[in-house]
Every structure is written in structure tokens, then in C-alpha cells.
Amino acid sequence: MRRAVILPFATDSGGTYFYDDVTGTVFPAWPSLCELIRAHADMSLEEASASLEASYTTLDIQRSKQFVSHWIETYEAFYRTSDASHPFQDSDSDPLSARLERALAASGYHHLVLGLTEDCNLACRYCAYSSEYPLTRTASKQRMTFATGARAIDYFCTQAREQVLRNPWREIVVSFYGGEPLLNFDLLRQLVEYAEKRAPAPVRFSVTTNGLLLTASVSEFLVAHGVAVMVSLDGPATEHDRNRVLPNGSGTFARVVANVRDFRRRHPTTRSLSFEAVMDYRTDLARLEAFYEELSSTVGGLGRVTLVSPYNTTYYDRFTASEREAFYSGMRELEMRYVAACKEGRPVTALQAAVFGEMSHTIARRRRHGDTKGGGLVYTGACVPGRKLYVRPDGRFDICERVSGTCPIGDVERGIDWAAVSKVVRDYLREVCHTCWQCPVSKCCPMCYATTEGANGFRQSPAECERIRTEIGRAFSRVFSVREFQPRAYDPPAGRRESVLEPS
Numbered sequence: 001m002r003r004a005v006i007l008p009f010a011t012d013s014g015g016t017y018f019y020d021d022v023t024g025t026v027f028p029a030w031p032s033l034c035e036l037i038r039a040h041a042d043m044s045l046e047e048a049s050a051s052l053e054a055s056y057t058t059l060d061i062q063r064s065k066q067f068v069s070h071w072i073e074t075y076e077a078f079y080r081t082s083d084a085s086h087p088f089q090d091s092d093s094d095p096l097s098a099r100l101e102r103a104l105a106a107s108g109y110h111h112l113v114l115g116l117t118e119d120c121n122l123a124c125r126y127c128a129y130s131s132e133y134p135l136t137r138t139a140s141k142q143r144m145t146f147a148t149g150a151r152a153i154d155y156f157c158t159q160a161r162e163q164v165l166r167n168p169w170r171e172i173v174v175s176f177y178g179g180e181p182l183l184n185f186d187l188l189r190q191l192v193e194y195a196e197k198r199a200p201a202p203v204r205f206s207v208t209t210n211g212l213l214l215t216a217s218v219s220e221f222l223v224a225h226g227v228a229v230m231v232s233l234d235g236p237a238t239e240h241d242r243n244r245v246l247p248n249g250s251g252t253f254a255r256v257v258a259n260v261r262d263f264r265r266r267h268p269t270t271r272s273l274s275f276e277a278v279m280d281y282r283t284d285l286a287r288l289e290a291f292y293e294e295l296s297s298t299v300g301g302l303g304r305v306t307l308v309s310p311y312n313t314t315y316y317d318r319f320t321a322s323e324r325e326a327f328y329s330g331m332r333e334l335e336m337r338y339v340a341a342c343k344e345g346r347p348v349t350a351l352q353a354a355v356f357g358e359m360s361h362t363i364a365r366r367r368r369h370g371d372t373k374g375g376g377l378v379y380t381g382a383c384v385p386g387r388k389l390y391v392r393p394d395g396r397f398d399i400c401e402r403v404s405g406t407c408p409i410g411d412v413e414r415g416i417d418w419a420a421v422s423k424v425v426r427d428y429l430r431e432v433c434h435t436c437w438q439c440p441v442s443k444c445c446p447m448c449y450a451t452t453e454g455a456n457g458f459r460q461s462p463a464e465c466e467r468i469r470t471e472i473g474r475a476f477s478r479v480f481s482v483r484e485f486q487p488r489a490y491d492p493p494a495g496r497r498e499s500v501l502e503p504s
Contacts, residue, residue: 001081001082002041002042002079002080002081002082003041003079003080003081003437003438004037004038004040004041004078004079004440005020005021005022005078005079005080005437005438005439005440005442006018006019006020006021006034006037006038006078006440007019007021007440007441007469007472007473007476008029008034009473009476009477009480010477011477011480011481011484012339012477012481013481013484015028015480015481015484016028016029016030017029017476017480018033018034019440019441019476020071020077020078021080021439021440021441021442021443021444022075022076022077022078022079022080022369023071023075023077023368023369024366024367024368024369024443025077025368025369026476026480030060030063030064031056031060032052032055032056032060032061032063032064033064033067033068035052035055036048036049036052036061036064036065036068037068037078039051039052040068040078040079041079045065045068045069049061049062049064049065052064075369080437080438081437082437082438095422096422096425096426097418097419097421097422098418100384100385100418100421100422100425101418103384104159104384104385104386104387104416105159105162105163106163107163107387108159108163108384108386108387109156109159109160109163109172109386109387109389110160110172110173110387110388111173111174111175111387111388111389112152112153112156112172112173112174112175112388112389112391113174113175113176113177113388113389113390113391113400113401114144114149114152114174114175114176114177114191114391115144115177115178115179115390115391115392115393115401116143116144116149116176116177116178116179116181116183116184116187116188116393117142117143117144117178117179117180117181117183117184117393118137118139118140118141118142118143118178118179118392118393119139119140119141119142119143119178119179119180119183120139120178120179120180120183120210121180121183121210121212121213121246122180122210122212122244122245122246122247122252123245123246123247123249124243124244124245125242125243125245125315126243126278126280126308126309126315127139128309128402129179132313132314132315133309133312133313133315134312134314135312135404135406135453135454135455136312136404136405137404137405139179142393142394143183143184143187143393144184144187144391144392144393144394144395145187146187146190146191146194148391148393148394148395148412149187149190149191149194149391150191150194151395151412151413152391152395152412153174153191153194153195153198153199154198155412155415156172156389157172157195157198157199157200159386159415160172160200160201161200164200164201165200170201171201171202171203171204172195172199172200172201172202172203172204173203173204173205173206174191174192174195174203174204174205174206175205175206175207175208176188176191176205176206176207176208177207177208177390177401178208180209180210180212180213181207181208181209182207182209182212182213182214182218183213185213185218188207189221192205192221192225192227193225196225204226204228205225205226205227205228206227206228206229206230207222207227207228207229207230208230208232208276209229209230209231209232210231210232210244210252210256211231211232211233211252211255211256211259211260212252212255212256212259214229214231214259214260214263215259216262216266219262219263219266219267220266222272223267223270223272226272227272228272228274229263229272229273229274230274230275230276230303230304231256231260231273231274231275231276231300232244232275232276232277232278233253233256233257233260233275233276233277233295234277234278234279234283234288235277235283235284235287235288235291235292236253236287236288236291237251237253237254238284238287239283239284239287239288239291240252240253240256241253242282243278243280244256260273260275260299260300261299263299264298264299264300273299273300274300274301274302274303274304275292275295275300275301275302275303276302276303276304276305276306277292277302277304277305277306277354278305278306278307278308279305279306279307279308279327280307280308280315280316280319280327281316281319281323281324281326281327282319282323282327283327285327285330285331285334285351286330288351289334289349289350289351289352292349292350292351293349293350293351295350296350301350302350302351302353302354303354304354305351305354305355311450311451311453312404312453312454312455331355334351334352334355334356335355335356335474335478337352338352338353338355338356338357338478339478339481339482342482342486342489343481343482343484343485343486344485345486356478359475360475360478360479360482360490361490362444362475363444363472363475363476363478363479363490364479364489364490364491364492365490365492366443366444367443367444377425377429378433378436378442379433379436379437379439379442379445380432380433380436380442380445380446380447380448381445381446381447381448382425382428382447382448382449383399383448384425385399385409385416385421385424385425385449386409386416386421388400389416390403391412392405392408395411395412395413396408396410396411397409397410397411397412397416397417399424399449399450400449400450402450403449403450403453404453406453407420407423407424408420409421409424424449427457427458428449428452428458431452431457431458431459431460432447432452432458432459432460433460434460435460435465439465439469440469441468441469441472441473444472444475445468445472446468447464447465447468451464
């Protein structure tokens, strides 16, 4: 069985294009071209061309036929077959675990996340570790020890050493996570100093914090050691204090803002301070946008905006259909203003950039012909486990900090358990990726282990797949609506070629 894996889309000025998921290339489209590509999935090119004769001119069909023939012969474009559904099965001569280990040795061990504590001084109403998310752990008083953190750093740095020798520009990223990681600040300080001495390459440190413990002495250390600080701040007081509250239910906005303004006063030139905002269906987008315009100009930039996770949660039960529609109506209006500003070469707001900019750049710099992730993970956004490694306070390893924690993949004493890793990947490929071969956006899909976990293992949701295809189609339309007016928009950094193929 063969399928055409193309995604037609249009820009807001009426331009028509299609994206080919085999080569990762976007082509200008004309009416007969996409029809011919789809017809050719089930019949010969001659038969497919003949089937269009009643609708198109001979010249139009001939032009489409030559185009399709060239791209198939040169790059095997446009089609996948059903035997690509499970391209990386175990074999006696080369088991999956060995392939994954080789892939990670070649390009992994990039990001180490240390869970310093499972405790928190807040009781946020959307917390992933609350009763709203029944599959994840709940908060506890457990804290990492120095011995555990040091072993994790030693293991990670040892595994990354070979890659550092091959790539003199390689950096290692170490992040501190919780709970609230600054509750265990003494350990954070010790581990930063330890990693600086032990790492085989420069280390970039980061910490995500609720900001309540961002005192003068803490800030001095973080700035002195180049630790990037991301503070969770959901907007003005009316927005932030709706969800980010103390255990007694009182808001935290005033204390957080006082701390970050003091941070900026003490360190006026540092670029290490940024913010993360979490939205839900009651978020007032206009207030959020205005708030971050003022804050970005005086204190620090908006680094990330996320929606409260919709996976395995009861959180969204509290919202009405009209609230959901009002929120997405506001998002569409925000998107239109973002596209208009980009087309005209005007600055976009901090909120527009955070909501739409990252996805737009991801689409523009998508995987292309010949780009692979290694280890057999051809489809979706799932990584080779270990590229990013989360270490729980007790020393066990998880794929990342967002998974439920029911499938550890090793620990600081034994290192990565490749049998456990291969089982996770095999289950994921079998349960989630069995139909990805016929998907027209598999190279752009953000789906991963964390978003497909269920109570009984991984599961694919056809409705979620359709939602992702729709969102990616909107993103392609957005990017090329801008590029029709600003051709260099979203270009990669100087020195990196965007594509080895002719069209964009």
C-alpha cells in the first residue's frame, strides 16, 4: 500500500503551496499538481495523467507530470509505503537497544535535568503534580543529596566526553528542576561548582523557579555563575493570582514581581532573566500582552508561553464551551496581528513572539531530505531517550521531566538501562507510530512520550493527530504568508544551509 504524504495549504493572500513530508520541501502548487500526485499513489503515472484529462489541459497535465517524475526519480519524493510503518524492528544481528545506544553516543547526552526536590512552597491549581493529573506523582518532601547529584553529573559528563572531543563547539546543558528547586539552593550551588570543575566542555546552567526565593544572595550566585533564570509569572495580578497561589490560597504576584524587580535593579546588564507564562481558557490575552510589553522593556523578556497541559488531566472540566471559544477567538486575532506585523517588517509583541514565533521557526527549519534523528525514531518529535536525561531526587533516570515517572530508564549507580530504553521505544513505535507512515506532517509532529502516555502505556489518539495536522497546516500558512512579503523571514543563522533541494 502506498500513500501520498503531502499537505496543501494557502497563504492569507491566496498563494497555494504544498508540503512534502518525504523531502521536507515546500512547493508552489497549481490545481492539477496535487491531484496528479494523489492519483499516482494508486496507479501508474500514465494512468494518473489520463484520469485528469477531463478537467485540465494537455499542457497543464504534461507540466505536472514532468514535475512529479523529476522529484520521484531524483529524491523519491511524495510517497511512503506501508512497509515503512515499523522501519526499526529488533533483529538478532543488530538489536534495537544497540542502535539506540549508538545513536546516543553519536549525538546525544546534551541536556541533564536535575530534580533537586519534589517539594514546593506553592500550590498552583494547574500543577502537573497535583490531583488534577492522576497519572503523575504528587508533591513530597524528598530532596536530592549531593552524592546523587554528583554521580549524575559524573555519569553524564563521561558519556558526553567523546562527542566533545569530536566537536570543539559542543556545550553541555545542566538544568535544575523541582518542585521548587530553590528550596534546595545549597545543593544547587554545590552542583554548579562541581559541574564547572568536572565537565569536559563549557556548561550552560538554567533554573526554573516560581520566584519567591529569588533573594539578593541567591541572585548574586546565579548571575556570577551565568545561570539562566526563568521565573514563572502568568501575567498581571488578576491573571497570576488566579492559579499561582500559596497553600492557604493567597496570591503570590506581589512578592514575585518585587523579587524580579530587585533582581534587575541589582543586575541591570545581565541577560539571564526571563519569564514563563501559563495560559488557560480564562486568560485575558489583551491584559497578558500589555503586561509583558511593559515587563519586557524594564525587567526581562518573555521566554516561553504554554497552555496548561491538556493530557491526562481533569483541569479543563471547569471551563465552559463559550470560554474555550472566546480564548481561541482571541488567539486567532493575536495571530492575525502577528502575521501583519511580520509582513510589514514591524516589531511583534513579546506575547506574539512567544506564542507564534517558536513554532514558526520550527516549521521554517524543519527536517529536510536526509535529515534523521537516529536510533529508529523516524516519526514524531520523540527523542532518543538519554539525549535529555531527567534525574529524580532519588537518582533514578527518566526520559524527561514531563513523563509520569512510571518507566524509569536507569539510575546514577548503573547508568542507562538499555533494555528499559528499548522497551519504551519499542512500545512507543508500536502503539503510537503504526500509522505515521501515511501522515503528511510526521517530520514536524511534536508528539512525544509525555503527550501519549496513558494509564496503561502509550496510546495514539486519532483526534489528537488530526488536531496536530490542523495546527501544523496553520503554521505553514503563517510562515509562508510572511515569506511572500519578507522572503528572508525565519532564515537560519548565517553559515547554515536551509535545504539541499531546489524549492524552499
